[in-house]
Amino acid sequence: MASKETKKSFRGSLSKSFFFALEGFMYVLKNERNIKIHIIIAIFMILLSLYLNISKIEWVVLFLIIGGMVVIEIINTAIENVVDLVTEEFHPLAKIAKDVAASAALVFAVVAVVVGIILYLPYIVQLVK
């Protein structure tokens, strides 16, 4: 059984980890232009979805897409910073690392657009009719 001391330090390190993670998220929010664009689009999509009264499963899909995009942007920022830490000089491997990380966001954005069309087109068609 874990001692009182161990349990206390586990709780301490858990709350520290939470605040470090929050600090990381605040850094991305403040410094990354793309995340601001994603958040504006996400707010617009949430308002549009409220107006269209989409189903529960469609809300789940929407939040998975929004969450996925934000998480990719966060990981992308981490990779960019690690690359800059390793070298500020031009290096072909630095280019590959940054370009490949950026391509994850590109692929997910294309997926998000396709999912968005599948999800919202029927509602838009219904509105226009």
Ligand SMILES: Nc1ncnc2c1ncn2[C@@H]1O[C@H](COP(=O)(O)OP(=O)(O)OP(=O)(O)O)[C@@H](O)[C@H]1O
């Ligand atoms: N050290 C480097 N060596 C070689 N190419 C690099 C290096 N740093 C950046 N690049 C190239 O420049 C591009 C832009 O890099 P940068 O670090 O400016 O990211 P960014 O455009 O600011 O990304 P974001 O807008 O997502 O923050 C990279 O995708 C890569 O092709």
